[in-house]
Amino acid sequence: MKRALALFCAAIAAAQNPEFRNVAKEAGLTAPAPNGGTASKQFILETTGSGVAFIDYDNDGLADIFVASGPGSPSRMYHNEGGGKFRDVSAELGFTREGWAQGVCAGDYDNDGYTDLFVTYWGQNVLYRNIGGRRFEDVTAKVHLTQDRVRYNTGCAFIDYDNDGKLDLFVANYLKFDFDTTPKPGANPYCFYRGIAVNCGPRGLPFDRNILYHNDGGVFRDVSDASGISKPDGNYSLGVLTGDFNGDGLTDIYVASDQTPSILYINQGNGKFVDEALLRGAALDDDGRALSGMGVAAADYLHEGMPSIFRTNFSDELETLYRNQGKGEFRDVSVEAGMGRNTRFVGWGCGFFDFDNDGWPDLLLVNGHAFPEVDRLKIDIHYRERAILYRNDHGKFADISEASGPGIVEAHSSRGLAFADYDNDGAVEALVNNQNEPPSLLHLARKPSNHWIELKLEGVKSNRSAIGARVRVTAGSLVQTAEVRSGGSYLSQNDLRLHFGLGAAVKVDKVEINWPGQGTQIETALAADRVVAIRER
Amino acid sequence: MPATDKFLRPCILASCAATFLFAQTNPVTDGIAAFHRGDYQAARVNLQRAPADPRARLFLALTRAATGECDAAIPELAKGFSSGDNRRLAGLALAQCHIAAKRFAEAGAIVAQLEKQFPADPDVLYVSADYHMKAWNDAIYRMYQKAPSSYRVDQLSAEVFETQGKYTEAIAEYRKAIEKNPKAINLHYRLGRALLQQSHDPAVLEQARKEFEAELSLNPSDAVAEYQVAQILVAEQQKPQAAPHFERAAELRPDFPEAIIAVAKLRLDAKRYADAIALLDRAVKLQPRNETAHYNLMLAYRSAGRTADAAREKIELDKLQKPPEGEFTDFLKRLGDKK
Numbered sequence: 001m002k003r004a005l006a007l008f009c010a011a012i013a014a015a016q017n018p019e020f021r022n023v024a025k026e027a028g029l030t031a032p033a034p035n036g037g038t039a040s041k042q043f044i045l046e047t048t049g050s051g052v053a054f055i056d057y058d059n060d061g062l063a064d065i066f067v068a069s070g071p072g073s074p075s076r077m078y079h080n081e082g083g084g085k086f087r088d089v090s091a092e093l094g095f096t097r098e099g100w101a102q103g104v105c106a107g108d109y110d111n112d113g114y115t116d117l118f119v120t121y122w123g124q125n126v127l128y129r130n131i132g133g134r135r136f137e138d139v140t141a142k143v144h145l146t147q148d149r150v151r152y153n154t155g156c157a158f159i160d161y162d163n164d165g166k167l168d169l170f171v172a173n174y175l176k177f178d179f180d181t182t183p184k185p186g187a188n189p190y191c192f193y194r195g196i197a198v199n200c201g202p203r204g205l206p207f208d209r210n211i212l213y214h215n216d217g218g219v220f221r222d223v224s225d226a227s228g229i230s231k232p233d234g235n236y237s238l239g240v241l242t243g244d245f246n247g248d249g250l251t252d253i254y255v256a257s258d259q260t261p262s263i264l265y266i267n268q269g270n271g272k273f274v275d276e277a278l279l280r281g282a283a284l285d286d287d288g289r290a291l292s293g294m295g296v297a298a299a300d301y302l303h304e305g306m307p308s309i310f311r312t313n314f315s316d317e318l319e320t321l322y323r324n325q326g327k328g329e330f331r332d333v334s335v336e337a338g339m340g341r342n343t344r345f346v347g348w349g350c351g352f353f354d355f356d357n358d359g360w361p362d363l364l365l366v367n368g369h370a371f372p373e374v375d376r377l378k379i380d381i382h383y384r385e386r387a388i389l390y391r392n393d394h395g396k397f398a399d400i401s402e403a404s405g406p407g408i409v410e411a412h413s414s415r416g417l418a419f420a421d422y423d424n425d426g427a428v429e430a431l432v433n434n435q436n437e438p439p440s441l442l443h444l445a446r447k448p449s450n451h452w453i454e455l456k457l458e459g460v461k462s463n464r465s466a467i468g469a470r471v472r473v474t475a476g477s478l479v480q481t482a483e484v485r486s487g488g489s490y491l492s493q494n495d496l497r498l499h500f501g502l503g504a505a506v507k508v509d510k511v512e513i514n515w516p517g518q519g520t521q522i523e524t525a526l527a528a529d530r531v532v533a534i535r536e537r
Numbered sequence: 538m539p540a541t542d543k544f545l546r547p548c549i550l551a552s553c554a555a556t557f558l559f560a561q562t563n564p565v566t567d568g569i570a571a572f573h574r575g576d577y578q579a580a581r582v583n584l585q586r587a588p589a590d591p592r593a594r595l596f597l598a599l600t601r602a603a604t605g606e607c608d609a610a611i612p613e614l615a616k617g618f619s620s621g622d623n624r625r626l627a628g629l630a631l632a633q634c635h636i637a638a639k640r641f642a643e644a645g646a647i648v649a650q651l652e653k654q655f656p657a658d659p660d661v662l663y664v665s666a667d668y669h670m671k672a673w674n675d676a677i678y679r680m681y682q683k684a685p686s687s688y689r690v691d692q693l694s695a696e697v698f699e700t701q702g703k704y705t706e707a708i709a710e711y712r713k714a715i716e717k718n719p720k721a722i723n724l725h726y727r728l729g730r731a732l733l734q735q736s737h738d739p740a741v742l743e744q745a746r747k748e749f750e751a752e753l754s755l756n757p758s759d760a761v762a763e764y765q766v767a768q769i770l771v772a773e774q775q776k777p778q779a780a781p782h783f784e785r786a787a788e789l790r791p792d793f794p795e796a797i798i799a800v801a802k803l804r805l806d807a808k809r810y811a812d813a814i815a816l817l818d819r820a821v822k823l824q825p826r827n828e829t830a831h832y833n834l835m836l837a838y839r840s841a842g843r844t845a846d847a848a849r850e851k852i853e854l855d856k857l858q859k860p861p862e863g864e865f866t867d868f869l870k871r872l873g874d875k876k
Contacts, residue, residue, distance in 0.1 A: 315737075342737075
């Protein structure tokens, strides 16, 4: 009897664990994304790239894939052909540029109905205007986004910070870097890791400032100084996350910062931002230490109606989960939420996604050390590492990485991570940028049995991508909130559609949409298990 | 070349350059000049010609020390060290002579006096480091000679491995020491700490906790072991179980800022803000530069609605988090700003 019960329990446990497989090769994602050295890296620039994006550029209802790359390959766009297959369309769409591509973010900046793409570089950034879903045009100079010096641009996000219906643009900057003056590995105390010479930085390298561009209607204007965005001058900025963190209807900006306090720009509503991260408890860890922030994600993981913030950090540091206690005041709850044990990983891309559609957003983060040289130390920290998958069990996170299929435990030196249900079957997939390897495409071998709904929002008075729209979904007793975001994770872009797991509910009772600055729209009685397009009224 | 010679030549060359410039053709100045050139034979011949001159006697002693004749040099060096313009030089040579002869007690006394009078002198600091290193080596040698199977040998080996970052080896040595002397204080604590440093595997937490608990069974008043047990329980998501350990650590050592801060955090969790603030105030008084204390005090004020106090603490924290003046970062930052 006991044996039968044990077998039964084991069967239930197995059924609950997901099985993620890396289907990149079968899907046609075989080109590696070069990013500096593989056995050693001379410069910090080789360590930070690059992001990925899911973007439905041709509005065919299927999320396409963009993979940013360092020199040696252009960044690539893959068209979703359906049936789980992708085709490299980079050259025909106009993606031929090579360089140190870092981040990627999407948004329809000109409100023409086609999602545009912004790619950050060490060097000049590029705004790719989507021309009817047929090709992309580099309009950087035309829209006044050319920079007057070489900058180390990293995370980015389109954001309508003044709710005027036109998407503005935020760009994080890591530090000031050039190949000629940056010291070589071992040159000074900032160029060592556990006694071995490694690339220098970020400590010891000069800070740079973040940038905000206002969309003046077709052209952009640098408002970094006037808005207060450029005021913080002691942060190594990487991942960017936007959201209304204090519930005042205005979009704020969080920036994960490496080895320095992270930034929380609170939107003051008059075109100005003030960094309130420290006072609001979102800059440091529980002990008041600045960690090495890389990627960042948000979710209402406890169904409290407010977005909490998750940030990935370096090895020998914990990941950080800041619970939003309401009104944008945060508390580091990493350990009590179940994240007190993974300290050997350097985390990058991260995101909440409900892989089992139970209505509780789970969490995936991808890892890989900054220094390939770490493998010489023969310790339990490695350059290539597996991912970490946490299951959200009513607000407590259980690490189920080792039991979640080969896709999760494959070792790579991963950076960018993005999510989409690219085959519209109700199960969310993950796309990962691996340094000097082809990307990973993590697909669930078995579709979850729970129900779901996916919302594709289209702004009319608001920006057409509906970026900044806040959505509250009620299905029975399950009430979830989410927000349409540009950018996020580590230098990456998730599909702009919002996915909600519904558990056993076969319909959604109510969807409340707060369009950015435009009031609330309510939709009722929506059937589950489908993608629903909602246009702003 | 004797060790004393290697050391003395450069430091004397530097400090007596002025003397050299004004050298005249008399045996004392010629002898001193020859000493500085490292021509000890000429130095000796010249300096011996002026036995009544105290400078000549001192530099002759320095020459002797530089050529390994310490015993003959020591009386004059001791005189020179007690007073006179060349006190520093005489002291350095005297200390080196005692170190070479393994008379560490005498050497230590001289080094202490030199450090007091010349606290930033690189030659003095070098001799001090040399003295400590050789004294340490000598003590270890004697320990291995006279008590080779003592648990202290294993403990010392473990501590050396620990400082080298060789935690696996350190753990093995601590275990050997514990086997030899299961009642020895501190061994379980250090083993627990080495276990935590050796691996990032969550399973190690449990092993380390057992060691800290073993330490506590030997020494129930060990506040740090108590604190470590609590920290591990927190990492294992057993915060309620951790709480009494934090409380006890703070009771055992009222001057233990980390334990006080941990108890303050418990009060914050319980929304007992006034209690938390009182504790954090105490931690700040104990360690005015403790960032954790200031940070949590700021959060406690914020939660208590004392926004002005929170803002004041933020200013303190901002100051503490600025890199120290003149740090390399600032230098490079200035370079970067020129672009």
